[in-house]
Amino acid sequence: MSSFLSKNFLLESKAAEKLYHEYAASCPIIDYHCHLPPDEIATDKNFDNLTNIWLDGDHYKWRAMRTLGIDEKYITGDAPDKEKFMKWAETVPYTVRNPLYHWTHMELQSYFDVDELLDADTGEQIYDECTALLQKPSFSTQSLIEKNNVKTICTTDDPVDSLEHHKKIKEDPFGTKVIPAFRPDKAYSFDDVQGYNTYLDKLEEVSDISINNLEDLLSALEARIDYFHTQGCRLADHGVEKIYYAEATTEELSNAFDQVRGGDNLSKSQAYSLSYYIMLELGKMYESRNWVQQYHLGALRNTNDRMMRQLGPDTGFDSIGDFSQSQTLAKFLNELDSTDQLAKTILYNLNPSDNEVMASMIGNFNDGSTKGKMQFGSAWWFLDQKDGMEKQINALSNLGLLSCFVGMLTDSRSFLSYPRHDYFRRILCNLIGEDVDKGLLPNDIEWLGKIVSDICYNNAEEYFNF
The missing domain is CATH 1.10.2020.10 (uronate isomerase, domain 2, chain A)
Structure with a gap:
């Protein structure tokens, strides 16, 4: 494989080679969104x-x-x-x-x-x-993580999780921080009413709060946010098709929650208004604790009913959705910003046609308070490949500041996925090197190298401040 996967794989110019080998390759990894099982890290599994x-x-x-x-x-x-x-x-x-x-x-x-x-x-x-x-x-799992120079891992954890494995890792640490991230999707997913109420029963138990009304739900979620915070959590993540919205009064929201808590289905407009409200209130809680909120938008999930019945979710039957994202997303972010309660935010799109939408959206809510407060997240899922990464980098470069980008993540359940960071770094260096060769950027490797190392590591280190 001498000509394939050589040390200069994906690097098509001398500038790209220098940027990668001298600035990108040695950067530590902050894997701020993944799905690694915490128990397999805690037990140092082979x-x-x-x-x-x-x-x-x-x-x-x-x-x-x-x-x-x-x-x-x-x-x-x-x-x-x-x-x-x-x-x-x-x-x-x-x-x-x-x-x-x-x-x-x-x-x-x-x-x-x-x-x-x-x-x-x-x-x-x-x-x-x-x-x-x-x-x-x-x-072993911990050895594989350390071998890849991973400084921090953020797992993905439900509000009802005990975080017992994170505690064990803290009690018996190795060379990498392992931090939970709060993923409350089940708290506003109303399609399966019976399943939803079973979930709320679990949330009641772990929060020690009886959930009899909408305010109780928010109190229980806040209690879990506080618990996660004590365990080092500083990020939340939401996986939704889009930010849905429907107008509703306070009374209508309360009635809708009472209805679903009582075991009755909601109309679409009720579900949209209630999920919007819950996510809005969660967003305020994140901001007050200086958390980062992430929104993964645009997946069309569980499209194959036969295979869903046979194998369950997350088995390979999801695809890119073509949801219209911009209007309700802007409304949601604006509503948080209008009371100065918009947390640092990362937006991920799954449909590549939304690249420029997201890259332009973040510019609406940067306010000078934090470098790169609003982030257009790295190419995600079906897009985390060469073409998808290049398009995300180009859209961000054209409409925002690539130099403020917090870079790549694995979004993976596998302990063998860290080369995706290397893949991203090579693609990034190649794009910048190509611009140098074309005379579109000055041949100032030291300056461009600083930009590269910022994107690969320093920006994330500053942004998340774990």
């Missing part, structure tokens, strides 16, 4: 085999395998782990020009020093060698 650490839960790979005609038993079914891996190995050569082809080989090279291309012929040897390495202490 995985049984390469399938367990690499394929389990990875719906990017699952979608590719299904597309190639691989039977579900080798994907989420009961086939032996090695057979599942061999089906993935057969699939890899056919992922050319999909980011999975790059990520797969970057991860094999970065973690296991495997330079061979993965395919049906090399799969068994790669599986056996990597599985043997995974049994070593140097391949």
Whole structure:
């Protein structure tokens, strides 16, 4: 693989090479949004085999395998782990020009020093060698994190979570901070009334607050925010299709909550107004504690009813949605800003047609109080590949200040995903290097290198201030 994944992979100019090797490559990682399981970090887990650490839960790979005609038993079914891996190995050569082809080989090279291309012929040897390495202490979860120079990890945690594993990590620390992030989506998701009330019963228990009305709900959520804060949390995250809105009086909001708490379905307008109000009040709570709020917008989830019944959510049947985002998002941010209660905010879009919408939206609410207070978040999910990253960087550059960007995150459940930061850094350096070559930027590597290292690490360190 001498010409593929060389040390100058994705770097197409001398300026790009210097920017990457001298300024980007050595920056620590602040992974401020991911889905790593805290229990697997706390127990410093070693995985049984390469399938367990690499394929389990990875719906990017699952979608590719299904597309190639691989039977579900080798994907989420009961086939032996090695057979599942061999089906993935057969699939890899056919992922050319999909980011999975790059990520797969970057991860094999970065973690296991495997330079061979993965395919049906090399799969068994790669599986056996990597599985043997995974049994070593140097391949435990904490070791893998430290190997990648990760300074801080922010997991994604529900308000009802005990955070017991975060406590254990704090009591027995290793070289990386592991911090919870507050994800309250279930507190304003009303599609399944029975499920919603079961969730509120759990929230009652952990908050020690009886939830009989809307104000009780907000009090319970605030109690959990305070609890998360004591455990080091400084971020909240929301995953919604869009910010929905419908006009409602205070009385109508209270009545709507009473209705759903009583077990009755809400109309669409009731659900929209109530979820909007709850998110608005949460936003005020975040600002008062100097938290950062994140909004992941635009996913169309669980589109395949048959597979949803069979496998449940987060199994590879979501897609980009084409929701109109700008008007209600602007209203939401403006309502918080009008009382000076708008927290530092990161907006992520899943539909690439919204790149310029988000890049221009953040400029409406920057107020000089904080460098880069409003952030256009890194390319997310279906967009966290070369083309998507380039488009996000270009939109932000054209309509905002790329130099204030807080950079990349993994948004991953896998301990082998940190090369995505390296992927981003190479793409960033290549774009800036290309501009130098074209005479669009001065050949001042020291200055541009500072910008690069700020985006890769320093801006996030200053912005989140963990």
